[in-house]
Amino acid sequence: MQINYNxxxxxxxxxxxxxxxxxxxFGNLRTDHMxxxxxxxxxxxxPRVVPYGPFEMAPGAMALHYGQSIFEGAKAFMHDDGEIYTxxxxxxxxxxxxxxxxxxxxxxPEAMQLAGINALIDVDRLWFPMQDGACLYIRPxxxxxxxxxxxxxxxxxxxxxxxxxxxxxxxDGFDKAIRLLITERFHRAVSGGTGASKAAGNYxxxxxxxxxxxxxxxxxVLYLDANNKQIEEVGxxxxxxxxxxxxxxxxxxxxxxxxxxxxxxxxxxxxxxxCEVRQETVMLDQFIADIESGEIVEAGxxxxxxxxxxxxxxxxxxxxxxxxxxxxxxxHTRRIYQVLTDIQKxxxxxxxxxMQKV
Ligand code: PLP
Ligand code: COI
Numbered sequence: 001m002q003i004n005y006n007x008x009x010x011x012x013x014x015x016x017x018x019x020x021x022x023x024x025x026f027g028n029l030r031t032d033h034m035x036x037x038x039x040x041x042x043x044x045x046x047p048r049v050v051p052y053g054p055f056e057m058a059p060g061a062m063a064l065h066y067g068q069s070i071f072e073g074a075k076a077f078m079h080d081d082g083e084i085y086t087x088x089x090x091x092x093x094x095x096x097x098x099x100x101x102x103x104x105x106x107x108x109p110e111a112m113q114l115a116g117i118n119a120l121i122d123v124d125r126l127w128f129p130m131q132d133g134a135c136l137y138i139r140p141x142x143x144x145x146x147x148x149x150x151x152x153x154x155x156x157x158x159x160x161x162x163x164x165x166x167x168x169x170x171x172d173g174f175d176k177a178i179r180l181l182i183t184e185r186f187h188r189a190v191s192g193g194t195g196a197s198k199a200a201g202n203y204x205x206x207x208x209x210x211x212x213x214x215x216x217x218x219x220x221v222l223y224l225d226a227n228n229k230q231i232e233e234v235g236x237x238x239x240x241x242x243x244x245x246x247x248x249x250x251x252x253x254x255x256x257x258x259x260x261x262x263x264x265x266x267x268x269x270x271x272x273x274x275c276e277v278r279q280e281t282v283m284l285d286q287f288i289a290d291i292e293s294g295e296i297v298e299a300g301x302x303x304x305x306x307x308x309x310x311x312x313x314x315x316x317x318x319x320x321x322x323x324x325x326x327x328x329x330x331x332h333t334r335r336i337y338q339v340l341t342d343i344q345k346x347x348x349x350x351x352x353x354x355m356q357k358v
Contacts, residue, residue, distance in 0.1 A: 001115045004048040007123065008032050018129045024165050026305060027137060031124035031163040035116040037108075038145075039157040044108060047116055049123055052162060058147035062154040069200040070099040071141035073304045076121055076358065078128050079346030084121055084136065085355040087344050089114060091261045096140060099197035104153035105142050113140060117161050121358045129165040133173070133341070137166040137305065143200075169236070169305040174337055177300075177312025177329050180234060181218035182284070183209065185317065188223040188235065188256070195232075195256035206235040216315050224284060225256065231282040232256055237303030238263040239311075241287070241296045241324075242332045246275040250302070251282045262302040266336060268351060273339055275332065291324055298330035308337040 007013075013032045018024065030052050037047045063069045074092040076084050093110040100107055117138055128136055140161045144154030168174065186209035189195020194202055209221040222239060223232045231251055233239050238260040240250045248266065253259050270277045290296040299311040312327040343350035 001047055001112055003035075003115065003119050004046070005123070006048060006050045008051045014124070014126045017126055018131065018134075018165065020130045020132065022129065022131055024129045024131065024134055024167050026166045026169045027164050029127075029165045031120075031127040031136075031165070033120060033123050034163075035120040035161040037112065037116060037159045039106060039159070042106075044112060044159065047112065049119055055158070055160075057145060060147035060149060061143075061145045062148060063143035063145065063200075065149065066144075066151055067199070067201040067204070068103055068105065068144035068154055069141065070096060070103060070105055071139060071198050071200060072096045072099075073198075074117075074138040074140070075304055075344070076128075076136040076138060077344045077346065077355075078130075078135075079355075081346075084125055084128060084358045085346065086117070086121070086138070086358060088261055088265065088354050089117060089138070089356060090353075091264070092138075092140070095198070095259065095261070096142070099199060100142065102194050102197035103199050105144070105157060108142060108159050113159070113161075116140075116159070118358050120161055120163060124163055125358070127163065127165050129167070131167060134165065134167045135344075137164040139164060141200075166305075169303075169307070169309070174308070174310070175329060177310040177324075177327060178219040179217060179313045179315055179321075180220055180222040180311055181209075181213040181216045182222050182224070182314050182316050183212065184224065184228045185209075186212065186221060186223075187226050188221075188232065190226045191255055193256070196254070196258055198258065203235070210235060216317075216319070218315055222314065229284060231284055231287055233258065233260075234301050234306075237301030237306040237309060239282075240266075240300055240302055241282075242298035242330065243290075244295055244297050246332055248273075248275060248277040248332070248336070249282065250277070250279050252279045260302050262304060262307070262340070265340065265354075266302060269339060273336060288322060291322055294325075297325045298333050299324045300333050308333060308340060
């Protein structure tokens with residue numbers, strides 16, 4: 001793929017890496033450039049790296065009206081050799097196209113996605129944040145640009161990648177366990193819907209529930225299935241819990257749960273983590289009973305942005321609070337976090353092909 005470069009003059013670009021003490025937050029910063037490619041007449045064309053800035057888009061662009069838009073989230077890390085490595089980016093490229101299928105967006109060839117992302121990181125490598133635990137968050141997305149108001153798939157799209165030098169997703173980082181709201185009032189997904197995709201609309205639909213969670217002092221909602229019987233996932237991460245023998249349980253992937261690449265990685269690591277990791281249908285009643293009896297000792301979430309986020313308690317709509325173990329970050333959660341982040345940072349050898357040098 002021949003990529004065109006229209007770069008900012010060097011004098012207007014970042015010229016130094018961040019200092020280790022800079023707290024960049026999550027998703028707030030942008031780098032100097034973005035990668036773009038357009039879909040016209042049945043093919044992706046004009047791959048280019050250009051200065052980060054506003055798009056020119058018709059007010060009738062279908063993404064704005066009917067939400068035909070999908071995205072991905074991946075990360076790149078700097079290793080001790082000073083080089084930048086992406087984590088399992090091929091899995092994100094593959095999933096972007098699975099999400100595309102759900103909302104009728106044509107596939108973006110994986111090789112094109114990877115070439116575009118690597119080209120962009122290469123140009124903006126001085127934006128890598130040096131603070132402990134920080135990384136370059138990679139946000140590829142596709143949106144419908146055709147100027148037409150009938151409800152049918154757009155014939156035109158833009159694929160864009162932007163980068164955000166980022167730290168922890170939750171403001172308190174890993175060390176403070178979060179609280180989740182368990183509610184029967186809001187649902188994220190139903191069978192036959194778009195829940196297993198990273199369709200933009202899923203996140204719009206989660207905002208109201210997120211507001212309710214905040215009113216309860218919770219960080220997010222732990223969504224149940226439409227019948228309020230099973231535990232599904234959290235708005236921006238899969239859910240997991242740990243049994244007292246150390247077994248990690250992740251709710252079974254269905255068409256209402258996003259197939260988290262972090263969860264898949266934890267399952268693939270199983271042995272290296274020194275415990276069994278398995279997927280099950282998790283019934284809410286049993287889950288509550290197992291926390292109360294001490295059979296479940298830890299819980300948390302897995303996600304690219306969230307990494308491994310410990311959950312210390314749940315709150316229900318009647319304000320009842322259910323505390324997991326002692327409500328603090330547990331030893332199993334700590335170990336999972338350590339193993340995963342050590343692999344990402346190149347401090348521990350991960351499975352073949354997980355880290356790819358830019
Ligand atoms: N579930 C939802 C709804 C998400 O938005 C995310 C974030 O990407 C995840 C789970 C975690 O998936 P991954 O580990 O691939 O980032
Ligand atoms: C990610 O973890 O990459 C996500 O996409 C979650 C996001 C909604 C912040």
